Amino acid sequence: MKHSVIQIFVSLVIAIFGTNVQADTIKLGVAGAHSGDLASYGLPSVKAAELVVEDINAKGGILGKKVVMMPEDDACKPELATNTATRLISKKVHVVMGHICSGATKAALGVYKDMNIVTMSPSATNPDLTQSGNYPNFFRTIASDDAQARLEVDFAINILKIKKIAVIHDKGDYGKGLAEFASKFIEQSGKATVVLYEGVTPGAVDYSAVIRKIKRSKAGAVIFGGYHPEASKLVSGMRKKRMKTIFISDDGVKDDTFIKVAKKYAEGVYATGPKDVSKHPMTKKATKDHQKKYGKDPGAFFLNAYSATLALLNAIEKAGTTKYDAIRTALQNEYVETPLGKIRFDRNGDALGVGFSMYQVKNGQYVERKE
Amino acid sequence: MMTESFSESVLYFIELLLGGLTRGSIYALIALGYTMVYGIIELINFAHGEIYMLGAFTALIVSGIMTLHGYAGMSVFFTAMLIAVIYSSAYGFTLEKIAYKPLRNAPRLSPLISAIGMSIFLQNYVMLAQTSDFMPFPSLIPDFECLSWIDYMIGGPELVILVTTIIVMICLTILIKYTRIGKAMRATAQDKKMAMLVGIDINRMISATFVIGSALAAIAGVLIATHIGQINFYIGFIAGIKAFTAAVLGGIGSIPGAVLGGLILGLTESFATGYVSSDYEDVFAFALLVLILIIRPSGLIGRSELQKV
Numbered sequence: 280m281k282h283s284v285i286q287i288f289v290s291l292v293i294a295i296f297g298t299n300v301q302a303d304t305i306k307l308g309v310a311g312a313h314s315g316d317l318a319s320y321g322l323p324s325v326k327a328a329e330l331v332v333e334d335i336n337a338k339g340g341i342l343g344k345k346v347v348m349m350p351e352d353d354a355c356k357p358e359l360a361t362n363t364a365t366r367l368i369s370k371k372v373h374v375v376m377g378h379i380c381s382g383a384t385k386a387a388l389g390v391y392k393d394m395n396i397v398t399m400s401p402s403a404t405n406p407d408l409t410q411s412g413n414y415p416n417f418f419r420t421i422a423s424d425d426a427q428a429r430l431e432v433d434f435a436i437n438i439l440k441i442k443k444i445a446v447i448h449d450k451g452d453y454g455k456g457l458a459e460f461a462s463k464f465i466e467q468s469g470k471a472t473v474v475l476y477e478g479v480t481p482g483a484v485d486y487s488a489v490i491r492k493i494k495r496s497k498a499g500a501v502i503f504g505g506y507h508p509e510a511s512k513l514v515s516g517m518r519k520k521r522m523k524t525i526f527i528s529d530d531g532v533k534d535d536t537f538i539k540v541a542k543k544y545a546e547g548v549y550a551t552g553p554k555d556v557s558k559h560p561m562t563k564k565a566t567k568d569h570q571k572k573y574g575k576d577p578g579a580f581f582l583n584a585y586s587a588t589l590a591l592l593n594a595i596e597k598a599g600t601t602k603y604d605a606i607r608t609a610l611q612n613e614y615v616e617t618p619l620g621k622i623r624f625d626r627n628g629d630a631l632g633v634g635f636s637m638y639q640v641k642n643g644q645y646v647e648r649k650e
Numbered sequence: 651m652m653t654e655s656f657s658e659s660v661l662y663f664i665e666l667l668l669g670g671l672t673r674g675s676i677y678a679l680i681a682l683g684y685t686m687v688y689g690i691i692e693l694i695n696f697a698h699g700e701i702y703m704l705g706a707f708t709a710l711i712v713s714g715i716m717t718l719h720g721y722a723g724m725s726v727f728f729t730a731m732l733i734a735v736i737y738s739s740a741y742g743f744t745l746e747k748i749a750y751k752p753l754r755n756a757p758r759l760s761p762l763i764s765a766i767g768m769s770i771f772l773q774n775y776v777m778l779a780q781t782s783d784f785m786p787f788p789s790l791i792p793d794f795e796c797l798s799w800i801d802y803m804i805g806g807p808e809l810v811i812l813v814t815t816i817i818v819m820i821c822l823t824i825l826i827k828y829t830r831i832g833k834a835m836r837a838t839a840q841d842k843k844m845a846m847l848v849g850i851d852i853n854r855m856i857s858a859t860f861v862i863g864s865a866l867a868a869i870a871g872v873l874i875a876t877h878i879g880q881i882n883f884y885i886g887f888i889a890g891i892k893a894f895t896a897a898v899l900g901g902i903g904s905i906p907g908a909v910l911g912g913l914i915l916g917l918t919e920s921f922a923t924g925y926v927s928s929d930y931e932d933v934f935a936f937a938l939l940v941l942i943l944i945i946r947p948s949g950l951i952g953r954s955e956l957q958k959v
């Protein structure tokens with residue numbers, strides 16, 4: 280009872296506030312977890328949007344109009360997310376930056392789709408959101424869960440030209456999920472085959488039997504999904520058996536502990552890892568602004584949210600209108616400079632140039648490969 | 651699915667066999683500690699895996715210090731091994747005095763809980779005193795030149811593991827069968843009261859059992875750490891569980907049983923991985939355990955309770 284009273288009060292306040300807003304503004308909805316257990320994922324996106332909107336309004340806004348930000352909470356719950364979406368629509372938002380969690384995003388997307396509202400998430404990583412093709416109104420500035428597997432497979436097949444690949448994982452959610460994507464992509468490519476698909480038990484005394492099996496499969500490369508302790512055991516075991524099989528892994532292995540433990544055997548190992556954007560001038564500016572305004576370092580997905588807000592507002596400016604089709608076309612065709620780099624979006628809504636790079640161990644250090 | 655010549659298949663089989671024997675030897679060395687302690691005080695010493703881990707850590711520290719002072723090669727290996735054995739034996743000795751001796755006449759569940767407590771304590775102690783990260787362990791055993799033509803089949807460390815295990819088994823058998831202390835230990839295992847009456851200091855015998863078991867665990871710890879090149883505070887847990895399984899498989903309380911159980915478990919895991927899938931490695935290992943316990947409830951060469959007395 281108490282809750283609903285507060286909710287009514289809050290919505291009244293917002294309603295009063297809403298009527299005061301000039302009719303001629305660009306309305307940016309910001310949806311996500313702003314309360315509850317997962318608020319730490321959602322609140323940084325609100326701050327990111329605030330900073331961007333402040334900057335843009337200080338420069339005179341977009342298309343001569345001021346930008347107004349409208350945050351709405353979904354607590355990362357799919358059942359609340361549809362209400363959140365409906366509330367934003369009733370406030371006549373033009374575009375939405377959000378939601379945060381994949382489940383909530385999926386629930387809300389249907390509502391936005393029916394109303395032709397472009398939605399861009401800084402953090403929803405579920406591959407289906409873009410790849411299913413069900414949500415032409417959806418975009419995101421974060422790489423999807425299968426992005427690492429795709430990069431690993433592309434790298435092995437197209438750059439290293441490998442025909443036989445062994446896919447190994449550590450039976451965990453992260454490693455096995457990645458391995459499943461990787462073997463799916465290898466089969467789909469038609470250019471290489473999965474000659475071995477195995478899970479190893481983390482913490483087992485040794486992996487000699489699996490290593491012998493890899494050798495027997497005559498694989499040109501191993502794609503390993505998992506973390507560095509297992510990876511270093513596998514790599515050093517393989518190298519001690521004089522196997523030159525290429526080893527490709529994920530950001531669970533792109534860790535300096537891996538090099539420290541596997542030592543000379545780590546040389547030449549490939550691993551995908553998040554692109555390093557810390558030296559980008561816009562990243563530095565965004566972080567500095569955040570520290571100045573809120574007195575602390577930004578939280579999770581801050582840069583993704585910052586970039587998403589920039590991309591949305593830039594698209595409106597380039598489109599010259601707030602019409603749905605025009606914004607979509609602009610997002611897909613116009614590059615925008617963001618802290619994550621210069622980005623535009625593909626047909627599915629995934630940001631091009633965002634996400635992961637391939638690294639290789641050279642002289643005891645991970646070095647980014649530029650291909 | 652694959653075309654391979656007959657000789658390649660044979661080679662693959664031999665590789666799996668050697669891999670299984672190596673792993674099995676490690677299980678056997680640890681299993682001996684479980685089985686000896688069980689034989690003498692009917693306690694499952696769940697902290698035994700931690701002794702193995704402590705042995706590996708001691709060797710890491712010793713070899714680190716020695717490398718810093720310019721020593722290299724097998725001298726480091728032997729010194730590290732010796733100090734690890736001494737340290738682990740001291741831990742085993744102290745463990746018994748602190749955690750088990752005061753509970754010797756308590757209900758059987760109490761020392762078991764005490765053992766689990768010690769296991770958790772030792773893990774966390776090493777985690778706090780050392781690190782929770784994985785630590786690189788130096789390859790103390792060099793790859794022997796004379797082995798280079800078959801090192802794709804068996805490397806230096808694996809050979810050392812096999813040879814060490816055989817030597818240790820022989821020494822242990824001689825110790826138990828023919829020496830005074832061995833005889834006294836067997837007497838204590840059979841009947842404590844009677845052993846006391848004929849003048850055996852059973853407290854000393856129980857301590858001796860813990861010391862020997864811990865020394866074997868330390869040897870296993872150092873061997874496997876130098877073979878795979880990494881350790882952390884948690885390695886004792888899985889190795890301990892597997893060795894315990896091996897001890898039960900062979901018949902807990904029986905020394906040849908522990909060795910046999912360890913080797914069978916190692917070979918089963920190796921062949922299950924090699925010919926089926928490593929996803930089912932543990933499934934096969936434990937299915938075998940269940941099967942053997944159904945057919946022979948007291949393990950492969952375990953004494954049944956009736957024969958006792």
